[in-house]
């Protein structure tokens with residue numbers, strides 16, 4: 596499959612939060628949202644972009660929330676990771692229904708349900724135009740799927756992590772709480788840390804910074820935004836080593 600000259604990326608790691616899959620519902624998966632996302636991923640594949648996906652589980656279970664309710668944190672995190680596998684199964688199914696060849700790899704072996712995570716196989720599948728969904732996060736408790744997105748992004752040598760979220764990008768302050776918050780088009784890793792802007796948890800963010808993996812934050816609920824990001828159009832916020840360019 597050839598790369599369309601217009602696409603800004605050869606290979607991406609798309610991070611989809613579990614909450615994004617929930618749509619307007621309070622829990623679970625909204626089939627309309629799932630199908631729209633599958634369609635948007637299909638458009639990228641048709642452009643010749645290699646797409647790895649890390650999927651969250653916050654629409655079902657989060658270890659932290661379960662621990663607050665009294666559960667052992669490690670067990671809660673195991674449930675959270677299995678929640679990401681359920682979302683991954685739903686996403687793989689939605690992609691198959693729109694005729695996109697997709698594979699699901701889990702960091703926790705689940706024989707008969709999906710493939711085990713395998714780095715070399717994932718790269719080979721991406722090169723042959725398959726979408727690879729990485730589920731079960733890093734496979735370890737006390738991490739997040741943002742950490743898994745940066746980890747897998749670095750492993751597969753993605754050009755960037757594209758983090759789909761509920762707002763238009765990174766703002767000068769929380770846009771939900773402060774209506775005067777300004778959308779930033781680009782930031783350096785250092786600025787994000789100094790201004791304590793909420794992009795990702797620190798473990799995920801510093802991993803990306805230390806391996807010079809650019810992060811693009813954009814609104815996954817805005818139809819077409821993902822494609823615009825991939826086409827190199829101004830959309831959301833880019834975070835990279837800007838200070839080295841100036």
Ligand SMILES: Nc1ncnc2c1ncn2[C@@H]1O[C@H](COP(=O)(O)OP(=O)(O)O)[C@@H](O)[C@H]1O
Pocket residue numbers: 612614615653759760761762764765766767768769770771772792793794
């Ligand atoms: N400086 C900021 N820029 C953008 N969003 C912010 C900022 N500070 C806090 N937020 C909040 O972070 C939320 C997105 O966080 P995120 O971890 O991406 O959510 P999720 O992954 O659960 O969708 C936004 O809904 C917004 O309210």
Ligand SMILES: O=c1ccn([C@@H]2O[C@H](COP(=O)(O)OP(=O)(O)O)[C@@H](O)[C@H]2O)c(=O)[nH]1
Pocket residue numbers: 611612613614650651652653654656657658659671672673674675676678679731732733734735736737738739740741742743
């Ligand atoms: O490497 C990982 C990734 C995820 N989780 C667990 O899985 C849950 C769901 O992931 P996350 O909260 O990152 O999902 P999202 O916010 O993207 O929906 C987390 O709360 C953790 O409990 C984990 O233990 N290790």
